[in-house]
Amino acid sequence: MxxxxxxxxxxxxxxxxxxxxxxxxxxxxxxxxxxxxxxxxxxxxxxxxxxxxxxxxxxxxxxxxxxxxxxxxxxxxxxxxxxxxDGPTCHTGNRTCFKTEYNQNFILQLEQIIADRYENPQEGSYVNKLHRKGLNKITQKVGEEAVETVIAALAETETDLINEASDLVFHLIVLLREKGLTIGTIAKNLEERHK
Structure with a gap:
């Protein structure tokens, strides 16, 4: 360089x-x-x-x-x-030296957590239970959460919508991991479509 x-x-x-x-x-x-x-x-x-x-x-x-x-x-x-x-970056023990209200990229961190559950199964882990049940169960859960998100958007409170959308995103990340894909793969595809 x-x-x-x-x-x-x-x-x-x-x-x-x-x-x-x-x-x-x-x-x-x-x-x-x-x-x-x-x-x-x-x-x-x-x-x-x-x-x-x-x-x-x-x-x-x-x-x-x-x-x-x-x-x-x-x-x-x-x-x-x-x-x-290896651990928190800031000398104060925080993950970052910048005082942001929340981890803006927690969804990517969640993807790491899910990947870790696949590689290092833990007793009682919901991710591991889904993984053991296989692709059909995981896709069923994504479908259920998608329907519940639509219902919440049309007829329930904002809090309900936030909760159902969170469930949908979580299960979608599990599905992507099950199929060997990442959020990065989806982001690149969306970027290409945007051009």
Whole structure:
């Protein structure tokens, strides 16, 4: 990458984003040495402006940020690094350093939880019960929840509609997982249709 460290006195801003949920976790800065160490170790290392030294995120908390991809902006002076975080990113114990009201991308996180239930079954898990019953049961549940969502939209309260739509989305994600598809697959298809 042809990163222009000279434009901003040797440091470039780095946006850290969760690879799966796409939630922005934090902002830090890198110099050339921090960037090189990040690429070499595949774990995010910043240049700490307050400590005046390299600082690997997680060096004291063990909440490391594992690099999944690195992207350079069009001006060559800002990085976007998509990561898998070992735990909360913020030193306060929050998942992100930004105080958002809720996880805007929880649906993508839910998809991860469902995928984890498939890979690591847990006793009593509703997802695992559906998975064991098979595709026919899962599609039946999607159909039921779709009908209940329509009924709630036409004849029930807003709260009922929110609850039924939530059930529908949940079961649809399970169906996608059962068929080996992801929300990302659907998003790409919708993006193509939009063009």
């Amino acid at each position: 042809n990163i222009d460290f000279n434009k901003t006195d040797g440091l470039v801003p780095v946006v850290i984003q969760d690879e799966q949920t796409l939630e922005v976790l934090m902002l830090g800065y890198m110099n050339q040495e921090a960037y090189d160490k990040t690429v070499q170790d595949n774990i995010v290392t910043f240049y700490s402006r307050s400590k005046q030294r390299l600082w690997t995120k997680g060096e004291t908390s063990n909440n490391f940020l594992h690099v999944k991809s690195i992207h350079l902006d069009c001006d060559n002076d800002t990085l976007l690094i998509k990561v898998k975080a």
